[in-house]
Amino acid sequence: xxxxxxLGVTLAGATEDAPRILYDAxxxxxxxxxxxxxxxxxxxxxxxxxxxxxxxxHTLDFDNTSNTMAGHASAVMIPxxxxxxEACGAGGRDVxxxxxxxxxxxARFGHGLNFHHHEKGWHPTSTLGxxxxxxxxxxxLGLSPEQTANALGLSASLAAGIKANFGxxxxxxxxxxxxxxxxxxxxxxxxxxxxxxxxxxxKQGFFNVFNGPxxxxxxxxxxxxxxxxxxxxxxxxxxxxxxxxxxHAAIEAALMLVAKHGVFDPRSIERVNTWTPARRLPHTDRPxxxxxxxxxFSVQYCVARALLDGKVVFxxxxxxxxxxxxxxxxxxxxxxxxxxxxQFAPDNNNxxxxxxxLADGSIQSAKVERALGRTAQNPIPLDQLRAKFENCASRVLxxxxxxxxxxxxxxxxxVASIREFTALLETAV
Amino acid sequence: xxxxxxLGVTLAGATEDAPRILYDAxxxxxxxxxxxxxxxxxxxxxxxxxxxxxxxxHTLDFDNTSNTMAGHASAVMIPxxxxxxEACGAGGRDVxxxxxxxxxxxARFGHGLNFHHHEKGWHPTSTLGxxxxxxxxxxxLGLSPEQTANALGLSASLAAGIKANFGxxxxxxxxxxxxxxxxxxxxxxxxxxxxxxxxxxxKQGFFNVFNGPxxxxxxxxxxxxxxxxxxxxxxxxxxxxxxxxxxHAAIEAALMLVAKHGVFDPRSIERVNTWTPARRLPHTDRPxxxxxxxxxFSVQYCVARALLDGKVVFxxxxxxxxxxxxxxxxxxxxxxxxxxxxQFAPDNNNxxxxxxxLADGSIQSAKVERALGRTAQNPIPLDQLRAKFENCASRVLxxxxxxxxxxxxxxxxxVASIREFTALLETAV
Numbered sequence: 001x002x003x004x005x006x007l008g009v010t011l012a013g014a015t016e017d018a019p020r021i022l023y024d025a026x027x028x029x030x031x032x033x034x035x036x037x038x039x040x041x042x043x044x045x046x047x048x049x050x051x052x053x054x055x056x057x058h059t060l061d062f063d064n065t066s067n068t069m070a071g072h073a074s075a076v077m078i079p080x081x082x083x084x085x086e087a088c089g090a091g092g093r094d095v096x097x098x099x100x101x102x103x104x105x106x107a108r109f110g111h112g113l114n115f116h117h118h119e120k121g122w123h124p125t126s127t128l129g130x131x132x133x134x135x136x137x138x139x140x141l142g143l144s145p146e147q148t149a150n151a152l153g154l155s156a157s158l159a160a161g162i163k164a165n166f167g168x169x170x171x172x173x174x175x176x177x178x179x180x181x182x183x184x185x186x187x188x189x190x191x192x193x194x195x196x197x198x199x200x201x202x203k204q205g206f207f208n209v210f211n212g213p214x215x216x217x218x219x220x221x222x223x224x225x226x227x228x229x230x231x232x233x234x235x236x237x238x239x240x241x242x243x244x245x246x247x248h249a250a251i252e253a254a255l256m257l258v259a260k261h262g263v264f265d266p267r268s269i270e271r272v273n274t275w276t277p278a279r280r281l282p283h284t285d286r287p288x289x290x291x292x293x294x295x296x297f298s299v300q301y302c303v304a305r306a307l308l309d310g311k312v313v314f315x316x317x318x319x320x321x322x323x324x325x326x327x328x329x330x331x332x333x334x335x336x337x338x339x340x341x342x343q344f345a346p347d348n349n350n351x352x353x354x355x356x357x358l359a360d361g362s363i364q365s366a367k368v369e370r371a372l373g374r375t376a377q378n379p380i381p382l383d384q385l386r387a388k389f390e391n392c393a394s395r396v397l398x399x400x401x402x403x404x405x406x407x408x409x410x411x412x413x414x415v416a417s418i419r420e421f422t423a424l425l426e427t428a429v
Numbered sequence: 430x431x432x433x434x435x436l437g438v439t440l441a442g443a444t445e446d447a448p449r450i451l452y453d454a455x456x457x458x459x460x461x462x463x464x465x466x467x468x469x470x471x472x473x474x475x476x477x478x479x480x481x482x483x484x485x486x487h488t489l490d491f492d493n494t495s496n497t498m499a500g501h502a503s504a505v506m507i508p509x510x511x512x513x514x515e516a517c518g519a520g521g522r523d524v525x526x527x528x529x530x531x532x533x534x535x536a537r538f539g540h541g542l543n544f545h546h547h548e549k550g551w552h553p554t555s556t557l558g559x560x561x562x563x564x565x566x567x568x569x570l571g572l573s574p575e576q577t578a579n580a581l582g583l584s585a586s587l588a589a590g591i592k593a594n595f596g597x598x599x600x601x602x603x604x605x606x607x608x609x610x611x612x613x614x615x616x617x618x619x620x621x622x623x624x625x626x627x628x629x630x631x632k633q634g635f636f637n638v639f640n641g642p643x644x645x646x647x648x649x650x651x652x653x654x655x656x657x658x659x660x661x662x663x664x665x666x667x668x669x670x671x672x673x674x675x676x677h678a679a680i681e682a683a684l685m686l687v688a689k690h691g692v693f694d695p696r697s698i699e700r701v702n703t704w705t706p707a708r709r710l711p712h713t714d715r716p717x718x719x720x721x722x723x724x725x726f727s728v729q730y731c732v733a734r735a736l737l738d739g740k741v742v743f744x745x746x747x748x749x750x751x752x753x754x755x756x757x758x759x760x761x762x763x764x765x766x767x768x769x770x771x772q773f774a775p776d777n778n779n780x781x782x783x784x785x786x787l788a789d790g791s792i793q794s795a796k797v798e799r800a801l802g803r804t805a806q807n808p809i810p811l812d813q814l815r816a817k818f819e820n821c822a823s824r825v826l827x828x829x830x831x832x833x834x835x836x837x838x839x840x841x842x843x844v845a846s847i848r849e850f851t852a853l854l855e856t857a858v
Contacts, residue, residue, distance in 0.1 A: 017621075018622065021617065021620045021621055021622045022617065022622065024620055025616045025617045025619065025620040025622065026474075026476060026613065026616060026617075027474065030461075030462065030474065031460055031461075031474060032459075032460075033459065045455075045456065045459065045460060047455060120633075120638060121632070121633030121634070121637060121638040122638060123586075153593075153594065153597075153599070154594070154599050154602070156591060156593065156594070157552075157589060157590050157591055157594045157599050157602065157603060157606075158589055158606065159589055160586060160587055160588055160589035161586050162585060162586055162628065162631075162633060162634060162635060162638045163633040163638075164582075164585065164625050164627070164628040164629075164631035164632075164633050164634035164635070164638075165582065165583070165585070165586045165624055165625050165628055166625075167625070168582075168623040168624050168625050169622050169623045169624070170582070170583050170586050170622070170623065170624040170625070173583070173586065173617075173622070174586060177586075177587065184455065187454045187455060188450065188451065188454045188455075188602075190454065191450045191453055191454040192446075192450055193447065193450045193451065193454065193598050193599070193602070194597040194598045194599065195594055195597050195598070195599040196593050196594050196596070196597050196599070198593070199591065199593040199594055200593075202591075202592075202593035203550070203593075204549075204550030204591060204592040204593050205550070205591060205593035206591060206593070208550060209549060209550040209551060209591045209592075209593075212641070
C-alpha cells in the first residue's frame with residue numbers, strides 16, 4: 001500500500017514545478033547513475049534520485065503520513081529505498097521490510113518527542129523522518145547494529161526543516177533533503193565514517209538541542225517496542241483527495257449524498273451546511289479561495305466540488321480550476337461551522353456532517369465519523385487506492401505502462417529486482 | 430589571506446580519512462563536472478565538489494574562524510565559492526568580494542544569536558555558516574535582492590549540525606553539508622524555487638525554533654551594519670598550529686625561548702612551567718595524551734614539541750607522533766597551571782607564560798599576551814601564513830606546483846578565471 005500510494009503521487013508530482021526547477025538548477029541532467037528519476041527515463045546517482053524523487057513525492061501533499069511521527073513517513077523513505085535498491089540490486093521484499101523498519105523508527109521517535117517537537121515549529125517529516133530513512137536504508141544495505149547506531153548518530157547532524165517554509169517549494173524540498181540525507185548516513189556509516197552513536201542523549205545532543213530539556217521522554221522511544229507495531233496500529237494515514245485532510249470527511253459525506261441523489265445541479269441548491277471539527281476550521285474555513293493552494297484548504301470548495309462533480313481529483317486543485325464559474329457560483333451558499341454539541345464525541349477531530357437544502361425545500365444530510373484512510377483500522381479500499389494510482393500515474397505513463405506498473409506493485413513482495421521494476425516506470429521520452 | 434589559509438588546509442585535509450571515505454561511499458568517482466576535488470585531478474559537479482572540499486577544509490580543524498559567528502567561516506565558504514566559480518566562469522575578484530559578503534553575513538547572524546546559539550549545542554559553523562555560504566554564493570551568482578532573501582529563507586530549512594558529533598568525522602561533514610546547502614540555496618533561488626523570505630522572524634521560523642523566544646535579538650543583526658565590517662574588526666582568527674587555539678600562546682612563548690637559546694636537549698631540562706587561562710585548562714590540561722587527537726588538546730605536549738623541535742607542525746599530531754620517546758620522556762616534567770593573579774589582565778583568555786628551569790639551575794622565561802592571529806589587529810605575518818600553506822600543500826603537490834599556486838594566490842584579485850587557477854592545483858595523479 002505504501003509503495004502503491006507513494007509511487008503514484010511521486011509520478012504525478014514529477015510534473016510539478018518544484019522537481020523540475022530542482023533538476024534544472026542543480027544540472028542533474030549532466031549526471032548519470034543507476035537510479036530512475038521518476039516521471040522520466042533518466043537515471044541518476046542514487047543520492048540525486050533520492051533528492052529529486054523525494055521532492056516529487058511530497059510536492060502535491062497527497063502522500064501518506066504517520067500520525068505518531070506527525071509527518072510524511074513514506075514520502076521520505078520510498079524515494080531513498082527505491083533509489084538505493086536500484087543501486088545495490090535489492091528486490092521488492094527487501095524494500096518492504098526496510099520500509100517497515102523505518103516506519104517504526106520514525107514512529108518511535110514520535111512517541112518520545114511529539115507533539116512538542118511538531119508544535120515548536122520543526123517539520124517532523126524531515127527532522128524525524130531522517131531517522132526513518134536512515135534506519136530503513138541501514139536495513140536495506142545490511143548494516144550491522146553498530147553501523148546502524150552510528151548512522152543514526154550521523155543523521156542527527158542532518159536533521160533540518162522548519163515550518164516557516166510551509167506553503168513554498170521548500171516544504172517538499174524538506175522531504176527530498178531528508179531522503180538524500182538518510183541514505184547518505186547509511187552509505188557513509190557502512191564505509192566507516194564516524195559519528196557519535198550517543199548523539200541523541202548527549203547534553204548537546206538531538207533531544208536537548210531540538211526539543212529542549214524537559215520537552216522529551218527518551219524512555220518512551222524504546223519502551224513497549226512492537227506492542228503493537230505502529231505500522232499496524234494506528235498505521236499510516238492515507239489520502240484519497242489531494243487536499244487538506246481536515247476536509248476529507250466532509251468530502252466523503254458529500255459523496256454519500258451524490259451516491260444517493262446523483263451529481264447536483266448548482267441551480268437546484270439553496271444552501272449547503274457543513275459541520276467539521278473546530279480545531280480544523282482555522283485552516284479550512286476559506287469561503288472564497290484565491291489560489292489553487294487556497295482551494296486545497298477550503299472545505300467549502302472541496303464540498304462544492306464533490307457535490308457538483310461527484311468526485312474530488314487533483315486536477316481540481318491545479319491551475320485555474322479553482323476559478324471555475326459553476327463552482328464559484330455555488331460557494332456563497334456553502335457554509336462552514338464547527339461541530340455542534342452532541343453531534344460527535346468531544347474527542348472527534350475528524351468527523352463531518354454535510355446538509356444540502358434544495359430549492360424545493362427538501363433537505364438531504366450525511367454524516368461521516370472518520371474519513372477513510374485516517375488509520376489502518378479504517379482503511380481505504382484497495383480498489384480506490386488503485387484508482388488513485390491510475391489517476392496519478394496517468395500523468396506521465398501511457399495506459400499500458402500504468403497497467404504493467406499496477407500488476408508489478410500487486411506482487412511487489414515477489415519483485416526480484418527493483419532495477420527491472422523501475423524499468424516499467426520509465427517514461428517514453 | 431582567507432584563500433591562502435583555507436586552500437592550504439583543504440589540500441592537506443584532502444589526504445585524511447573523512448573526505449576519502451566520503452568520496453568512496455558516495456561513489457563520487459562516477460560523476461563528472463567542472464569543479465576540482467582538491468587534492469586530486471578529478472572534476473565533479475559543483476555541489477559534490479563543495480561537499481567533499483568542505484569536509485577536507487575542516488577535517489584538520491586548522492582553518493580560520495569568525496569569533497562573532499563562533500564558527501569556521503571560510504572553511505564553509507571557500508569550497509562553495511571555488512566550486513561555483515569554476516562552474517560559472519568567475520574570477521578571483523568575484524570570489525573575494527563574495528567571501529567578504531558571506532563573512533559579514535555570518536557575523537551579523539552571530540551578533541543577534543550568539544552566544545546562546547553556540548552554548549545551546551548548535552554548531553554555528555554549519556547552522557549560521559549556511560547563511561554565510563548562501564549570501565556569498567548569491568553575490569557570486571549575481572542574484573537580485575529578492576532572490577537573495579528567498580535563498581536565505583530557503584537555507585533556514587537546511588541549517589543543521591549539533592555539537593554532540595564533535596570529535597567524529599561528522600564534525601567536518603557539517604562544513605561540507607553547509608557548503609553544499611548554501612550553494613544549492615543560491616542555485617535553486619536563481620531559478621525561481623520558492624521559500625519564505627520571512628523564515629527567520631516567522632513564529633515557527635529560524636529565530637524561535639533554533640534559539641527559542643527571548644534568546645535572540647533580531648535587531649542586532651542589521652543595526653550598525655558596516656560599523657566596522659566584522660571582517661576588518663575583529664576579523665577572523667587564524668591558526669598557525671594545527672592544535673587547540675588554547676595552546677597557541679604557550680607554543681609561541683616556547684618558540685621565543687628557542688629563538689634565544691636554540692632547541693633544547695630534553696636531558697638538559699629540569700622542569701617546564703606553563704601558565705595559561707583557567708577557562709582553557711579543562712580542554713588543554715592533558716599531561717599524557719593517549720591519541721593524536723588528544724595531543725592536539727595537550728598544552729604540555731605542544732610546549733614540549735616547541736621546545737624540542739623549534740616548531741609545531743601538523744605532522745606532530747598525526748599517527749603515532751604523539752608517542753615519540755624523546756617527547757614523552759619530557760612530559761612528566763612539563764606542568765600546566767592557570768594564570769597567577771597579576772600575571773595577566775583578568776579578561777585575558779589567551780596569554781601564556783612558559784618558564785624553563787635547566788639542569789644547571791638557570792631559568793628562562795617568556796610571556797605572550799595574545800597568540801598571533803587571534804584577531805585582525807594581531808595578524809600572523811604573511812610569510813608565516815605562506816609557510817603554513819607550503820607545509821600543507823606539499824602533502825599533495827610537488828614543489829613547483831606549490832610555488833605556482835602561491836604565486837597565483839598572491840595575485841588572487843587579478844585571477845581572471847577560477848577554472849584556470851584551480852588547474853594549478855590539480856595533482857599529477
